Amino acid sequence: MNDYRKTILCCLLGALLLALPAAGEPVTIENPDVLQELGGIRKALDRLVGLLETAEGHQRVELLLKRIDLKERRLIPREQALEGAQEEVRSLELEAERMEQMLEEGSHFQIQAGMNEEALAEMERQVRAAVGDINRRMEGARARAQRLDNEVAEGRDELEDLDDMLMDLLEP
Numbered sequence: 001m002n003d004y005r006k007t008i009l010c011c012l013l014g015a016l017l018l019a020l021p022a023a024g025e026p027v028t029i030e031n032p033d034v035l036q037e038l039g040g041i042r043k044a045l046d047r048l049v050g051l052l053e054t055a056e057g058h059q060r061v062e063l064l065l066k067r068i069d070l071k072e073r074r075l076i077p078r079e080q081a082l083e084g085a086q087e088e089v090r091s092l093e094l095e096a097e098r099m100e101q102m103l104e105e106g107s108h109f110q111i112q113a114g115m116n117e118e119a120l121a122e123m124e125r126q127v128r129a130a131v132g133d134i135n136r137r138m139e140g141a142r143a144r145a146q147r148l149d150n151e152v153a154e155g156r157d158e159l160e161d162l163d164d165m166l167m168d169l170l171e172p
Contacts, residue, residue, distance in 0.1 A: 005052050005055075005056070008048070008052075057169065060169055061166065061169050061170065064162060064165055064166045064169065065166070067162055068159060068162045068163065068166065071155060071158055071159050071162060072159065074155070075152065075155040075156070075159070078148055078151050078152050078155060079152055081148050082145060082148040082149055082152050085141055085144045085145035085148055086145050088141040088145075089138060089141045089142055089145055092134050092137055092138040092141060093138065095134050096131055096134045096135060096138065099127050099130055099131045099134065100131060102127050103124060103127050103128065103131075
């Protein structure tokens with residue numbers, strides 16, 4: 001409960017306690033004007049409690065909406081980073097395939113270019129080294145993509161939980 005509501009309720013409770021007679025004294029009210037006034041005070045207090053409960057409900061909804069907005073804004077860069085990492089993996093996969101194809105076509109290359117066996121062996125060594133480098137980079141990109149995918153999934157789950165909480169507050 002907010003501080004201002006606590007203050008109001010404490011003041012009202014204090015006023016009621018001051019109006020009550022000391023413990024053990026019988027309370028008898030014979031004046032109809034006093035009874036009517038007390039009834040009016042009771043109705044006003046009931047309305048005040050209702051208004052405070054409504055305000056608290058509105059504040060809860062507002063707070064949840066702010067939390068959802070913040071969570072969504074934090075999730076967007078992670079989703080973009082995930083897309084970038086996935087694109088990097090696809091690009092590296094294509095590059096590795098192209099290099100592997102070069103290795104398979106190496107003997108064909110030798111015939112067309114008139115390369116000797118030493119030159120062909122050196123080219124194959126360089127291509128294999130490049131493929132190894134690409135595979136290492138691809139492992140790193142895949143690990144990064146997996147980590148980002150887990151973070152995005154966790155963020156989406158948290159968003160779903162917040163949405164469920166909001167729906168629970170909004171349902172009558």
